Amino acid sequence: MPSNTSYSWYTMLVAQDPANRYAIQRPNGSWMVIDYSAGLRILNLHNEAKAFNFTIKDISIAEDQNHNAGYIFFRHQEAEQSLIPLLPGYVVYTTAGKKRFRLSILESNNQLLFFWEEFGFDFSYTDKKAQGVERLAFHCMLKQYGLESNTTIRTILGLYNPQIIYKLQKLVHEKFPLRYPSIFQRESLENLRNSAKKKEETLLHSLKRGQEEIDNFLCENDSNGNSQNILFGIQVESDGKVLPPKMTQVSMLKNLEYKQTIYSQNRTIKKLKEKVTSINNEGKCH
Structure with a gap:
């Protein structure tokens, strides 16, 4: 050896x-x-x-x-x-x-x-x-x-x-x-902060993509000579909307709230579809 x-x-x-x-x-x-x-x-x-x-x-x-x-x-x-x-x-x-x-x-x-x-x-x-x-x-x-x-x-x-x-x-x-509550509560709070920061970054990227879509919409309307820049019932401005900081924050939160609602509804629909399929399959077996 x-x-x-x-x-x-x-x-x-x-x-x-x-x-x-x-x-x-x-x-x-x-x-x-x-x-x-x-x-x-x-x-x-x-x-x-x-x-x-x-x-x-x-x-x-x-x-x-x-x-x-x-x-x-x-x-x-x-x-x-x-x-x-x-x-x-x-x-x-x-x-x-x-x-x-x-x-x-x-x-x-x-x-x-x-x-x-x-x-x-x-x-x-x-x-x-x-x-x-x-x-x-x-x-x-x-x-x-x-x-x-x-x-x-x-x-x-x-x-x-x-x-x-x-x-x-x-x-x-x-x-x-x-x-050890203080040790891991601090860790939990830090994780929450990091999660919130990531969500905000994701939202900002999403808003940036949305602005690019609006710019394309305005450009297309301008090419077609269409001055009625209305999208989803909202008058779209080429320079964007100017909102106070607090209203901007509300808009961001509402955006995430609606996304979460849609996500939850889609999950419910998926579960209902699976249940209907399961019931139909059981009926065929009998």
């Missing part, structure tokens, strides 16, 4: 399931692979927005105090964005203390479980050396390997990556809209 294989272990892992695995690079230059093949799930506990508390030394007390915890906390200038959800189905191939781990977030009785597997220096992640399961978001694993002082949960899970954080937070928001 080529000597540089160990440097592209993440490429090989991604190649095994490119639709569900993604390689991301840490700030220190090392790599990890995120695996979504198990499917991310949101639990009822995620509606509580409770973060894990890793300051309690007694494990049994810590487990009790962290009952229903489903987030890790990191300080952010916006408090709402300081909570990162831990979702069942999230799997990561990562390194910590020069050892390789596969970390999986599971669920049991609507509580999170954290399953870890250690593969030593095996970059193929096949030669398992040890494994364990816990309830404290891999905190016990880090402590067992003496890594809790210089390795954070965020680091080993890749939860410093903005795209991953966004994905997890959005999934929670979709099930529990009261979680």
Whole structure:
């Protein structure tokens, strides 16, 4: 096997399931692979927005105090964005203390479980050396390997990556809209603004084409010596109509309103035709 294989272990892992695995690079230059093949799930506990508390030394007390915890906390200038959800189905191939781990977030009785597997220096992640399961978001694993002082949960899970954080937070928001409202409401407002801008641009293009048709109409009338420039009952002026800005805006909105009405009516007519056809076909069968 080529000597540089160990440097592209993440490429090989991604190649095994490119639709569900993604390689991301840490700030220190090392790599990890995120695996979504198990499917991310949101639990009822995620509606509580409770973060894990890793300051309690007694494990049994810590487990009790962290009952229903489903987030890790990191300080952010916006408090709402300081909570990162831990979702069942999230799997990561990562390194910590020069050892390789596969970390999986599971669920049991609507509580999170954290399953870890250690593969030593095996970059193929096949030669398992040890494994364990816990309830404290891999905190016990880090402590067992003496890594809790210089390795954070965020680091080993890749939860410093903005795209991953966004994905997890959005999934929670979709099930529990009261979680992260300001983040995605801003996004929703921005989408509405962009949509409105595109509609206005489309309307302006349509009006421009309409003006070209009017110019052709006037030119044709002029060639035929017809001075009655009336179209759809409206006197057409060669220089156009001068309207106050507010009336111009009303005209634009009315134009879109009529188009929407026609679109809705056409859909209704289409459905009625399909229903009539279906009834006729049923009658023929009998």
